[in-house]
Amino acid sequence: MKKLKIAIMSLGLIIGGLSHAQNSINSDSKKSKNMITEKEHYVHAHGMPTKGKILMVASSPTVSKQTGWPIGFWAAELTHPLRVFKEAGYEVELVSTKGGKIEMDGYSNPTDESGYSAHDVISLGFMQQDWFQKMLDNTDRLSNAKVSNYDAIFLVGGQAPMYTFKGNEELQQLFVDFYESGKPSAAVCHSTTLLLEAKTSNGKLLVDGKTWTGFCNAEEDYADEAVGMKIQPYRIQDEAEKLSNTNFKVAAPFASYAIQDGNLITGQQQNSGEAAALLVVEMLN
Numbered sequence: 001m002k003k004l005k006i007a008i009m010s011l012g013l014i015i016g017g018l019s020h021a022q023n024s025i026n027s028d029s030k031k032s033k034n035m036i037t038e039k040e041h042y043v044h045a046h047g048m049p050t051k052g053k054i055l056m057v058a059s060s061p062t063v064s065k066q067t068g069w070p071i072g073f074w075a076a077e078l079t080h081p082l083r084v085f086k087e088a089g090y091e092v093e094l095v096s097t098k099g100g101k102i103e104m105d106g107y108s109n110p111t112d113e114s115g116y117s118a119h120d121v122i123s124l125g126f127m128q129q130d131w132f133q134k135m136l137d138n139t140d141r142l143s144n145a146k147v148s149n150y151d152a153i154f155l156v157g158g159q160a161p162m163y164t165f166k167g168n169e170e171l172q173q174l175f176v177d178f179y180e181s182g183k184p185s186a187a188v189c190h191s192t193t194l195l196l197e198a199k200t201s202n203g204k205l206l207v208d209g210k211t212w213t214g215f216c217n218a219e220e221d222y223a224d225e226a227v228g229m230k231i232q233p234y235r236i237q238d239e240a241e242k243l244s245n246t247n248f249k250v251a252a253p254f255a256s257y258a259i260q261d262g263n264l265i266t267g268q269q270q271n272s273g274e275a276a277a278l279l280v281v282e283m284l285n
Contacts, residue, residue, distance in 0.1 A: 099141035157189030188267035
């Protein structure tokens with residue numbers, strides 16, 4: 001029987017907005033105190049022993065055709081997994097679809113005047129680190145990444161992947177190469193749009209026969225209502241349910257929910273990045 005693992009860190013509806021983590025502010029504050037320091041980052045980045053190396057992929061900035069907003073990656077979907085990987089002893093390299101500077105979605109920035117993600121103290125802590133800002137300013141191009149250099153791949157979500165990951169054959173091939181190498185291959189939230197099209201070497205969809213998750217319709221409804229307009233050009237759940245021989249499964253809106261099916265790992269939304277990252281680390285260990 002195939003291996004299927006589900007991580008559920010909180011099953012309740014997260015009241016108060018898309019950016020609220022499943023734990024209390026006090027719990028998040030405690031985690032932020034344990035965050036990787038600049039000195040520790042230097043140790044990881046300059047040849048000192050680590051357990052391995054994980055590739056994280058984020059979208060380069062673009063503009064939403066739906067809203068006209070500048071869009072990019074969702075902060076928590078980078079920082080929360082990054083904290084898990086660093087604390088577990090893994091080096092992380094961040095690349096983007098075009099390389100260069102990347103930008104977080106405005107609503108995901110804990111300092112944004114909207115207050116939408118004001119409780120994301122983990123992202124706020126990382127934003128105070130010079131090395132983290134330099135990492136965002138100087139990402140390498142996706143095309144330069146080689147599977148043999150890494151132990152796992154983790155796709156960061158956000159609003160931009162709905163445009164920049166969709167139809168991105170280069171990223172599809174990279175993700176499939178990781179997957180077919182037996183390495184943990186993870187995607188969270190809107191980055192799972194890639195799985196609607198990615199095909200393995202046998203010509204079948206990677207999610208054929210798989211149970212997986214991603215941003216769901218109830219969450220899209222909440223987001224649309226919160227900003228007063230339709231945000232996304234299409235919905236992942238709608239498109240996934242059109243596929244045959246695949247099981248797109250979701251938990252309560254904004255619960256921390258991640259699924260491992262073989263070496264494919266998926267997380268439902270921004271509150272699921274930590275759960276997905278923990279499954280990656282568990283598989284690597």
